[in-house]
Amino acid sequence: MTDMTQDYADLAPSASAKFYGRILPILLFALLVVVIPFLGPSRTMYSLLNVMAINIVFALSYNMLLGRCGLLSFGHAVYYGLGGYCAVHAMTFIEAGTSPFWANFPVFGLPLVGFAGGALAGAIIGWPSCRRAGTPFAMISLGVAELIAAAGFMFLSFFGGEMGVSGDRMNGPQLFGLSMGPVEDVYWFMAFWVVAGLLGMYAFTRTPLGKLSEATRDNPQRVQFIGYDPTRVRYLVFIAAGAFAGMAGGMSAVNYEIFTPEAVSLIPSGFVLIMAYVGGIGYFVGPVLGAVLLTFMQSMLSDYTEAWLLYLGVLFISIVMFAPGGLAGIVFGLAHTARHGETGTVLKRWGGQAAGIGLALAGLIVLVEVSTRWSNGYGEVFEPFGLHLTFTNPLTWVLIVVPFAAGVAILRRLSREEDPA
Amino acid sequence: METIVFSLLNGVIYGLLLFMLSSGLTLIFSMMGVLNFAHASFYMLGAYFAYTVTDATSYWFALIFAPILVGLVGAGVEKWGLRRVHANGHVAELLFTFGLAYLIDEVIKIVYGRNAVDYRVPEALDFPLFTLYGAQYPAYRIFMLLVAVAMLVALWVLLKKTRAGLIIQAALTHPHMVGHLGHNVPMIFMTVFGVGCALAGLAGVIGGNYLVTDPFMAAYMGPIVFVVVVIGGMGSLEGAFVASILLGLLQTFAVSVDASFADLFGWIGLSSATEVGRITIAQLAPMLPYLLLVLILFIRPRGLMGEREL
Numbered sequence: 001m002t003d004m005t006q007d008y009a010d011l012a013p014s015a016s017a018k019f020y021g022r023i024l025p026i027l028l029f030a031l032l033v034v035v036i037p038f039l040g041p042s043r044t045m046y047s048l049l050n051v052m053a054i055n056i057v058f059a060l061s062y063n064m065l066l067g068r069c070g071l072l073s074f075g076h077a078v079y080y081g082l083g084g085y086c087a088v089h090a091m092t093f094i095e096a097g098t099s100p101f102w103a104n105f106p107v108f109g110l111p112l113v114g115f116a117g118g119a120l121a122g123a124i125i126g127w128p129s130c131r132r133a134g135t136p137f138a139m140i141s142l143g144v145a146e147l148i149a150a151a152g153f154m155f156l157s158f159f160g161g162e163m164g165v166s167g168d169r170m171n172g173p174q175l176f177g178l179s180m181g182p183v184e185d186v187y188w189f190m191a192f193w194v195v196a197g198l199l200g201m202y203a204f205t206r207t208p209l210g211k212l213s214e215a216t217r218d219n220p221q222r223v224q225f226i227g228y229d230p231t232r233v234r235y236l237v238f239i240a241a242g243a244f245a246g247m248a249g250g251m252s253a254v255n256y257e258i259f260t261p262e263a264v265s266l267i268p269s270g271f272v273l274i275m276a277y278v279g280g281i282g283y284f285v286g287p288v289l290g291a292v293l294l295t296f297m298q299s300m301l302s303d304y305t306e307a308w309l310l311y312l313g314v315l316f317i318s319i320v321m322f323a324p325g326g327l328a329g330i331v332f333g334l335a336h337t338a339r340h341g342e343t344g345t346v347l348k349r350w351g352g353q354a355a356g357i358g359l360a361l362a363g364l365i366v367l368v369e370v371s372t373r374w375s376n377g378y379g380e381v382f383e384p385f386g387l388h389l390t391f392t393n394p395l396t397w398v399l400i401v402v403p404f405a406a407g408v409a410i411l412r413r414l415s416r417e418e419d420p421a
Numbered sequence: 422m423e424t425i426v427f428s429l430l431n432g433v434i435y436g437l438l439l440f441m442l443s444s445g446l447t448l449i450f451s452m453m454g455v456l457n458f459a460h461a462s463f464y465m466l467g468a469y470f471a472y473t474v475t476d477a478t479s480y481w482f483a484l485i486f487a488p489i490l491v492g493l494v495g496a497g498v499e500k501w502g503l504r505r506v507h508a509n510g511h512v513a514e515l516l517f518t519f520g521l522a523y524l525i526d527e528v529i530k531i532v533y534g535r536n537a538v539d540y541r542v543p544e545a546l547d548f549p550l551f552t553l554y555g556a557q558y559p560a561y562r563i564f565m566l567l568v569a570v571a572m573l574v575a576l577w578v579l580l581k582k583t584r585a586g587l588i589i590q591a592a593l594t595h596p597h598m599v600g601h602l603g604h605n606v607p608m609i610f611m612t613v614f615g616v617g618c619a620l621a622g623l624a625g626v627i628g629g630n631y632l633v634t635d636p637f638m639a640a641y642m643g644p645i646v647f648v649v650v651v652i653g654g655m656g657s658l659e660g661a662f663v664a665s666i667l668l669g670l671l672q673t674f675a676v677s678v679d680a681s682f683a684d685l686f687g688w689i690g691l692s693s694a695t696e697v698g699r700i701t702i703a704q705l706a707p708m709l710p711y712l713l714l715v716l717i718l719f720i721r722p723r724g725l726m727g728e729r730e731l
Contacts, residue, residue: 070512128719132718134511135515138456139456139714139718142644143648143718146644146711147712150708151708154704273516307531312523313524317502320509320513320517320520321502371532375531375533375534
C-alpha cells in the first residue's frame, strides 16, 4: 500500500522548475521586445516586427482551439476580422469625437474593442458550432466562414464593400506619450499588446478551464464522467479564442488603419492554420515560432521569388508528414537528444539530416525557380552564382536531379538507421 | 415557363457535374474517414491535363487519358503521402490534403500561369442542338449530361453488380473485417482513391471548358463538394446524388429569381430602402449551399441518407 500513498507535493514541479519553465521564458520574451528598438532597426524591420506581433497573437489564439482543445477550425479569421472591423469603426468614432465616451478613448486601447468584438462574435457563432466536435466542427467552421465572407460583400454599412472601412490612428487622447503616427510609436503599441496577449493566453492555459479544455481534447467522455459538460467547455474556450483573435484584429486595425472583407475570408483562416501547425500545435511557444517564421517568409521571401507560396506549401506538407510536432517539436527534440544522447553520434546524425534536407531543397529550388521564369515568358533566366540556367540547358537538369536524389537518399538512409524495423 | 425549363436543364447538368466530383469524395470519405480537401484540386488537374492533351492530340483522347492521368496522380498521393500520415490520425490526414490543395494550386499557377487558359468546347460539339422558346440550346451541355449519366450507370454497375464492388461496399462500413477476410485493404484504399480522383478529373475534363479553366476553379468548387457530401450523408452514393441534384437546381434557380428580400418580406414591413431589404435572391445563390450545410449539421448530422454520423 505504501507506494500507492504518494505525497502529492513530490509530483508538483519545484519552485525553480516553475521559474525556468514558465516565468523565465516570458520574461526573456518581454526583454527581447524591449531591447529590439535600441538595436536601431530600419523602418522595414519595424513594420515587419509589427506584423509579427499581430500574427503571434492571432496564431496563439488559433492554437487555443486546435492545439489545446482539439478543435480544427477553418474559419478563425472570422473572429479576427470581426474584431478588427469593430476596432476600425471605433477608430472612426474616435476621429469624429461626437460621443463623449469615444472622444476620450485612446487609440492605444483599440485591441480591447477588438477583444470584445471577437468575444461577442465567438459567443454568437460558437453557440451552435460547439455542439459538435471533430470533423463536423471543422465543416461548420468552413460553412460559417463562407457565409460571413459572402456577407462581407452584402452588408456595406459594416464591412464597407470592396473598399473596406478605413480610419486614422492619430486621433483621440494619447497614452504613454505615443502619438501613434510614426512606425516606432506603433512598435511600442504592438510590444505592449503582444506581451499582454501572450501573458493572457498563457495564464488561460493555467486556469481550470484551460486544463479542462485539454482534458476535453483528449477524452471528452471522461470529462463528462467527472461532471463537466464538454460542449460547455468547448463553447467557453471558443469564446476566449475568438476574443484573442479579435484582439489581434484590433492590433491589425491600428497597424493598417483599414479593414476589407478579405480579412474574414478563407485565405487568412488557412494562413493562421498553417502558422500554428508549422510552429507546432503541441507546444505553447509553437505558434509564436510559426508566426515569426511565416511572417518573415511572407514579407522577405516574396521579394526574392514569386513561388514563395509553393515553398510554404512544401514546408507545411513536410511538417505534416515528417515532423508532426512542428518547429517547436524539432527544437525541443534536438535539445532532448543533445542532453541525453552521445555527443558524437548526435552531431553526426544532425549533420547528415541537415545535409540531406539542404541538398533536397537545393534541387527543388532550382526546379521551381527555373520553372517560374520559364512560365512567366519574360525571357528572364535564373542565374545563381553566375550560372546561366535555362530550361533547355542540360546542366539545369543535372543541378535539379542530382542534389535532390542525393538528399533524399541520405535522409532515407538516416531514417533506416534510426529505425531498423 | 421558359426560365423554369432552362433552369431545370442547367440545374440538372450542374448537379450531375457536382455528383461526378462528390461521388469519389463520398467513397473516399466513408472508407478512410478523411475528407479530402484536395479533391477539387484533382478536378482542376483534370481540366488542365485535358487542355494540354487536347492541344497535342484531340479532345477525345483527352476525354479518356486525362482522367486516367489524374487517377494515377491520386493513387500516387495515397500511396506515398496519405498512407504515411495515416498513423498520426484524422486531423493530420485532413491537414495533409489541405496542404496538398495549396501545393497543387501553386504548381498549376507556375506551370500554366495565373490567367484562365483557352480550353474550349471541341468544334464537333460546338453547335446548337435544338431551339427552345426561341433560344438555342448548345449541344455540349447535352453531351455533358450523357457523359455524366454514363458514368453514373457505370459506377452503379461496378458497385452493385460486380465482386469488386461488393468488396468495396464491405470496406466502406467494415474495413477491419474485410482485412481479416484476407483482402488487401490498403490496395483497395489506393484503388478507390485513384478512381475517385479519376472521376473528379473526368468532371474537370467536361466541366473545365463549360465553366472556366483557371487556377481558382478548385477553390471555388471545393467547399461546394464538401457541402454535397455532408448533406448527402456519409457512405451514401444515393445521398450524394440527391444532394448534388438538389444543390444544382437550388443554385441555378436562385440565380434566375429576380426578387429581393423586400419583395419577399414586405408584409412584415421590410422596406427596400434598408440594407437587408436590398439583398436579392440571386445575390444569395452562392451562400445557399453553406447555409444548407450549417443547417444540416445542426438538425440532422448524418445527412439525408447517411448510415452513420459524421
